[in-house]
Every structure is written in structure tokens, then in C-alpha cells.
Amino acid sequence: MGALMVGVAWAPAGAGEPEEYLRGYVNSLLDSRYPGLGLRSQVVSVDGTVKLTSSTCLGSSQKRDVAYLLTKTGRVKTIQWGASTDCDKSGETAEQDRARAEREAATPVDLYALPEQELFAPLLADPRHPRFSVSYLHYRSPAAEFSAASVAFGEYFGLASGFFGGSGNSQIGIQGGVFALFNLDAPSIDLINADYSIGLPISYRRGPWSYLLRVYHQSSHLGDELILGNPGINRVNLSYEDMEFLVSHEWERWRLYGGGGYLLNSEPDLAPKHLQGGVEYVRPRAAGRLSFIAAVDVQASEELDWRRSRSYQAGFELRSGSARRARLMFEYFRGHSPDGQFYRESLRYTGLGLYFGF
Template sequence: MICLRFIALVGIMLSNAAVAQTTPPNDAYIAGYATSMLRYKLNLDISSLIVQNGVIILPEDSLNISDQSRVVQMLSEIPGVNQVKIAQITTELPIATAPSQPIQQFADQTVAITNTDPTLLPTGLLPSGHLFKPLLADPRWAHFSASYRHFVNDNFEGRDIGAVSFGETIPFYRGNFGRSLVQWEAGLQAGVFSDFNLGAPSADLINTDFIASAYSSVRAKQFSAFGRIYHQSSHLGDEFLLRRVNSAFERINLSYEGADLRLSYEFPYGVRLYGGGGGLFHKEPSSLKVWMTQYGIEFRSPWRLDFAPARPIIAADFKNFQENNWNTDVSARVGVEFDNLQVLGRKLQILLEYFNGNSPSGQFLRNNVEYIGIGAHYHF
């Protein structure tokens, strides 16, 4: 019954996404809309712009550097636009181009895109988008998700665990470094991560971790960086504690502040590598060791599946903590991202997952666990 209840929760998330979704404008509509805006609002005639899967691509010789930020800001606000890019264009692939006739008379043309420059995002207060993409396999990256996990070994007090997370990365301000194509942003990132025992009569809460941070990120072409100062605290559930009141279980008053930095580089065909590390500068208990490293690889397919509006995703994340003698924690996820199921610009991903290492749940950081699972995730 508990498993059915959890499956129903995931189903509700999917149905809400479908209800919230509106049919996105097609590429031909976006191309016509963008060309008209540029022509009549900025007096720019860029009829050679193209659109592929909601991504507006501007020929690199069509804009002055001084015009790029305001053009990107304007085009990013068009309904259905996912990104705005600048690239060299030659002939070969089918795309939608800006019309010289009414939108109904669009004809497909062919181009190939080479030497694509970085995506330029809107600047100013509370801008849309993020310079540093989320880490898809990181168990503690702030986002919205619901997962079912089956533990291969005994975990806490059950093998069937429901895990949910609520969180977001909110950029407060974004700007350019002078007239260059390098952008920076600053904001807040916060998340709540909770585990529930699905084998208990009332799906008892086991552990909740709270993470809040101030961050800054930078992007230059395919390179991006994300640094933050953060606080994390961990708390056990009431029902869990009540059942353990006469046992030898020792609760940890876990709370600490730290700083970390991650660097990322995006290769062609959707491949991304990242790595970094950090340390703690205030911690309780004081015996906690300071240092950690993190690195990983991701593949976000640039191609859709033939039978569905979805793209394959594969990601692996690795962490080593000095506290756990530098043992490697492995988190791997594989699944699909749906282009047509979006809420507030976030795309739905259905991912199978595997984890082996010291538990990411704060109160159990010294416990070695292994689990497999499936989850629904919202990422940008």
C-alpha cells in the first residue's frame, strides 16, 4: 500500500505537469515573431536568424557586441524560446527561418551550425536561466523531485524509502564583464531533502537536510564556474526517534558552514565534465574533518527520440570526503527529459538511479549504503 501511495504521488506530479503545460509555439512562429520584434523595436533587420527546437540562432556577423545583451534579453522573453545563441552558419540541416512572407507560408531551408558561441542569457535583476547547469546526478543539488529507492542493504530501519526534495537556484542579478561575451551572476540556492520509511504504517519521516547558500557563477563560452558559501543542518524525524528511544542509536547534532567551487566544461554533442571541491570553516560536531572533492560526467542528448518528444540523459557524480577516509561515493542516473512537459521553465525528467557509498543523508553520513531507484525530477 505504501509503495502504491508513493507511485500515486509521482503520478500526481506528472499529471500536474500536463495540466500546467500549454502547447509551445512552433519554430516557424518563433522565427517570425523574433524577426518582427528586432525590425520594429530595435530597427535591426536580421532575416537570416534561424530556430531549432526553440533555440534562436543568430549569425555571428549580424550583431555588434554592444547590441547583443539587449537583443538576447528581448528574444529570451518570446514564448517558447529556450535559448539564444550566436553561431557561424552554412548550408545543410532542416530548420525554420525568418519569413519574408506571412508565417503560414514558411518553407524549410537547410543550414549547418559550426563553432557555436556560448548561450547569452538575459541580464539585469531576477533574470531567467542559469549560467551554471545543474549537476544531474548530485544527490544534494537543489531542485524539485520525488523518488522511490530500494536499498540493497538494511538502511536506517527499512529498505523501501521515499525521497523528496524541494529547492531552487535563484539568480538575483546577472551582468556582462564589459563588452565581452563573459557573463556573471549572483543569487541564492536553497533546498530541503527528506527521506521517508515507506514500510512504516504512516510513511514515517526519517531524516531531513536543510541547505542554504549564497552563490556566484561565471560563464565564458563552454566553460562555467559555480562557487558558494553555504549552511547545512540535519534533523531526524519524530517517529524515527520515538522508535529508537530505548536503542543504542546515537543522534548527531549535525550543522556546519562551508565553501566550495565547481568548474565545468561542455564538449560537443552534449558531453559535459565537471570537478571541484571545498571545505568546512564552522562545524558541529567539531570532530568533523574538513575537506571534500567532487567530479563527474554528463551526457544530455542534443537529439530527440524518434517516437517521443524526449531526450536521453546519462550522468555520474563522484564525491570523496575526508571524514569518510576519502572513500568514493558513486551516484549514477539515466533516463529521459521531456521537452513538452514544463512547469515554470523546468523540464520533467524521469530517471533511474543508483547509489553506492556513504549516505548523503546527514544524520547517517557514516553509514555505507547501496540503493537503486526511480524518480521524477524538474530541472532547467
């Protein structure tokens, strides 16, 4: 399908009107990449100007992604946004508000399987958000100081989306990850700890607001080399099921999120409540094709007397016309270790990480 779309993008216009050709191409591309948003090209001109409408309002990050997708084709130069894409309806009259509500109510539920786009955007600075990444870090804890490699393999996979018609979009998926920590100063580059997680996230989005409800399991395991080299080590069989709820709001280049969770079950028995919040900043194409990104994530738990753990990241992202992207980020962390069985241990680390999105 991707090859076909590329072929269409660079094919010469047919015998029909150029405006109609461009309109059909844009609509088919939007249907393929953003089903459920009801995006349509309302006005198309031969100079490459496209005006878009939608069945539900769009957030700033959604508009950036749509604009990036269309302008990368080379055929679309300028994008204008119709009133239907604007989430601020404060200027509407009572009659306009009533008409809009009727249109949203009349919009049919459009269920579709295996959506590509994730409604609740990944938390960039969260050390345990499922992702594909590799980082070189300098670890400093009360017990040791060493060079470390942190490797993660994880992803979100959408199962079904589109339950609310014009009143917003919802999605259910599956999310899992493996997070491994290696001691690079050890002769055999010892595996220190590995955390495994699997969860079922349910998300909802309407314009700049997005919501996530997630139930997931995580378990933690010490590395064989660490156990063999430290026969008296106090192993903790850390395992738990957690339910968390997060709310995210975007405006312009900023994103703010917050929420918390409650442990449904844990071994050992842990105090159940925890909180999380953060802020992210994106400046598209700050240096040529590179976008500048900065993010902060803060977490605290009842088990650790609400002492804060803070994760900071800043760097650049390179992306293609598709969903593929790569980030090179400077990282700094201070707080309690996110590495499973060492959750009570104070930790600081700095380093560089390479992150991949698909």
C-alpha cells in the first residue's frame, strides 16, 4: 500500500482537472493514514494550497503531523484549516453551536481495525514508557558507580479505534516492553536487571485533550551474572499489576500531562498509590529537518514517602514522511531507581540515548 501511495504521489496528473486529481490524492492519503478523523480537502488550488475540514476538532500535534505528511509529498505547499478543525468554539452563536452538535450527533460511528496512529502520544521522558531505545549512561548510586547500557524493546499496537463518531476518537490496543540494564565496566558486561511489562491501554482524544486508562503487569528479574558474582545478594521478587489514568493537554508547541495510579496487586506488598506528571516542548524543523525536543517527567509514590524522581531529556528528532522517526537525546535522572528490584535505591545518571519510533 505504501509503495502504491508513493507511486500515486509522483504520477503526472490525469486527463481530468488538476484540482480534482490533487483532491482525490490528498483524501486517499488522509483516509489511509488518519482514518476516523474524517479529514477532507474542501478547497484545492493548482498552486498547492489545500484547505482541510474534519469530523472532529484537532490538536496542535495532530495538525503538525498532518501538515508534515502532506507537504512531504511535494504537491501540497500550503495548508489551511477549516473551522471544523478548531477546538475553540467560544465564538459560536447559539445557533451555530446547536448546528455543530447536531452534525456531531449525526456523524456515524466508524469502527476500524489496526489503526496506525496512537491517540495518546508516548511520554518522552518517562524511563519506563514502552519504546525501542539504547542509551549510554553513567550510573551513580550509594552502592556503586559505573558505566551502563540501558536497552529497551517495546511498542504500542492499536487493535481497534473509532467508537464515538464526531464527538472524539477512542482506541484500544496492547502495549508491552522489556527494559534491560547492563554494567559496561564488568568483564562480561553483566546484565544487572530486566523488567518486563504487558498492558491493555484504552485511550480517547478530542483535539488537544487526550486521556489514557491503562491496566498492566510488570515483573522484575536480576541478571544471572549479577547473581553468580554476588551470591549473598538480597533478591526481591518484584511483581505487580497496576491501573493508571493520565490526562494530556497540548497547545502550540507545548504538552502538559498528569495523573496517577493504584496498584491492584503486588509482591512484595507495596503501598498502592502513585502520581505522575510532566511537560514536553517540540520545535519542528529547528535545524533543517531536525526538530528540537525537551521533556521532563516527575513521579512519586506512596511506597517511597512521596519523594520525587525526575527524568529530563533534550535533543533532536529526525523523521520521515511516514511514522518512522529517530531521536538523539541527552538524559539526566535523579531520584529512586526505575530499575525494578532496585526501586528503593537512590540514583543519578547522565548520558545519551537513541530512540526509535515506527
